[in-house]
Amino acid sequence: MTIVAENKKIFFNYQILEKFEAGIVLKGFEVKAVRSGKANIRGGFVVFQKGEPVLININIAPYQKGNVPKNYNPKRPRTLLLKKREIKYLIGKTQEKGLTLLPTKLYIKGGKIKVEIALCKGKKKFDKREKIKKREIEREMKREMKKGKFVEIYRN
Numbered sequence: 001m002t003i004v005a006e007n008k009k010i011f012f013n014y015q016i017l018e019k020f021e022a023g024i025v026l027k028g029f030e031v032k033a034v035r036s037g038k039a040n041i042r043g044g045f046v047v048f049q050k051g052e053p054v055l056i057n058i059n060i061a062p063y064q065k066g067n068v069p070k071n072y073n074p075k076r077p078r079t080l081l082l083k084k085r086e087i088k089y090l091i092g093k094t095q096e097k098g099l100t101l102l103p104t105k106l107y108i109k110g111g112k113i114k115v116e117i118a119l120c121k122g123k124k125k126f127d128k129r130e131k132i133k134k135r136e137i138e139r140e141m142k143r144e145m146k147k148g149k150f151v152e153i154y155r156n
Helices: 009-013 028-035 084-094 125-147 149-155
Strands: 002-006 014-024 045-049 052-056 078-081 099-109 112-122
Touching (some): 009 014, 009 099, 009 112, 009 125, 014 099, 045 084, 052 084, 052 112, 084 112
Antiparallel strands (some): 014 078, 045 052, 052 078, 099 112
């Protein structure tokens, strides 16, 4: 599995409830562009249009500027491929208040391009602050451990 694009900011801003793997419908030149790493999934989200999951607002830059159709839109909506029961489940879940579907990874698995989408719930501001405080405390502890101050305490 080769990760092409990843959105790490989602893990800070959202609480991940469930993850799903989906195929993505691409054109030939888009497949080449994704394989060469010219994809960006930041700001992307999934909506349901006529009962189909559609990935919106991801950017796949052209592989070669001369070999792309003139009317090519790099941010065009792209259909996702999921099983019927997964689609029904996700439609029900996204209608609940506060839940949304966001892409976390775009990767190549077994020669096919896949998208990992996550069912997410937005975090509150105080949750984010709490996470930042924990991270700062851990950094301070590691710094002190490197200096050797805690080593003396444990020896006694």
